[in-house]
Amino acid sequence: MAEDLQIITGNKTEQYQSLLPQIKGLLEGETDLVANLANIAAALKEQFGWLWTGFYLVKEDELVLGPFQGPVACTRIRKGRGVCGTSWAEAKTLIVPDVEKFPGHIACSSLSKSEIVVPLIKDGVVTGVLDVDASEYNQFDETDKRFLEEIVGMLSY
Numbered sequence: 001m002a003e004d005l006q007i008i009t010g011n012k013t014e015q016y017q018s019l020l021p022q023i024k025g026l027l028e029g030e031t032d033l034v035a036n037l038a039n040i041a042a043a044l045k046e047q048f049g050w051l052w053t054g055f056y057l058v059k060e061d062e063l064v065l066g067p068f069q070g071p072v073a074c075t076r077i078r079k080g081r082g083v084c085g086t087s088w089a090e091a092k093t094l095i096v097p098d099v100e101k102f103p104g105h106i107a108c109s110s111l112s113k114s115e116i117v118v119p120l121i122k123d124g125v126v127t128g129v130l131d132v133d134a135s136e137y138n139q140f141d142e143t144d145k146r147f148l149e150e151i152v153g154m155l156s157y
């Protein structure tokens with residue numbers, strides 16, 4: 001497929017509905033994990049313009065920084081620490097409307113105000129997380145949860 005992403009305006013659902021088949025197309029025929037995570041992070045950043053979009057992968061007993069778009073970030077996060085480590089420990093998506101109100105939130109960037117973290121789950125085991133940060137409060141809701149879970153579900157990791 002062409003590598004240019006078609007960016008649309010519209011409400012959040014419309015934006016995801018345009019983006020999802022394009023992400024599916026990007027992943028089709030490519031089995032390399034890093035390549036696929038890198039393109040997902042880039043596609044989300046391009047369409048939505050969020051502050052930070054990217055992945056942490058479970059390596060031994062920590063989450064380690066993977067492909068991302070945005071400002072440089074913390075490289076390692078322990079299980080149960082911060083939003084990412086809590087999403088890993090609880091194996092569920094966490095929506096954080098105001099990061100300052102999340103106990104133990106890890107501030108990689110002082111610009112981050114709200115966040116959503118979606119776990120990657122294979123055979124019932126969390127293998128990593130998708131983390132998205134916004135520079136404004138209250139940017140994520142059930143719509144993001146639904147579509148971002150659908151996106152990570154396209155990965156076989």
Ligand code: SME
Nearest residue numbers: 073082083084105106108
């Ligand atoms: N805020 C995250 C850390 C990762 S950065 O936002 C990229 C957390 O609390 O887990």
